[in-house]
Amino acid sequence: MNFKTKLIPTVNIWPNDGQISGIPKNPRFIRDERFDALVKSIIDDPEMLQLRELLVVPYADAYVSIAGNMRLKAIIHVKGLPDADFMAIVEQKQENENFNEWLKAITDFRTDKTVLCKIIPIETPIEKIKAYIIKDNIAFGQDDFDLLANEWDEQELTDWGMILPDLTPIEVDEPIDKVSKVRLTIEFDELAEYDTVRIEIEDLLTRYPGAKLK
DSSP states (O other): OOOEEEEEEGGGEEEOSSOSTTOOOOOOOOOHHHHHHHHHHHHHOGGGGGTSOEEEEEETTEEEEEEOHHHHHHHHHHHTOOHHHHHHHHHHHTTSTTHHHHHHHHHHHHHOOEEEEEEOOTTSOHHHHHHHHHHHHOOOSOOOHHHHHHHSOHHHHHHTTOOOOOOOOOOOSSOGGGOSOOOOOOOOSOHHHHHHHHHHHHHHGGGOTTOOOO
16 A cells, blocks of 8 residues: 655644544543643644654545544643744743754744645545554553653653653551552543543553452
């Protein structure tokens, strides 16, 4: 299959709201703090967008984004930042190393109203496109949190938008080796978020035979 890469104006890219017959609305959402982290990531390293294109499908003389909807939303936000807000960010970063290189990259990014896209041919079967949507959203790998804790800077990881688990030791009245059961409770604001995390936790628990998910 021939995939074409092209710079496309953001005004010609629509988020996937179910416009294409047979393709459901994009199932992924992003909360306020996660969106802020994504926006910060783009501001800090705008050149990274050249390494990862949006996946789009031609539709009605424009395009529909089938992978990268959250990035598209953040890209449009950063490109449309009021000048006063942008200058405040520039002022904050003036003391940073490689400031001039960053300033050129972010200025070029905001000036250019296009985004790099990989175009999925219109004749691609609907079932294939649906598979692309879901597979793009699945995280197959797992993070080694011991390695992250010992060899990576926690503040940097947080600044880059990574969600780290609370590794605070559990306080118990008895020595840990005498406690029969230790429970971990996780609360969710969104049912969809619960479903996603439950699947990931079930996979994680295969590494801990004594743990059970209830």
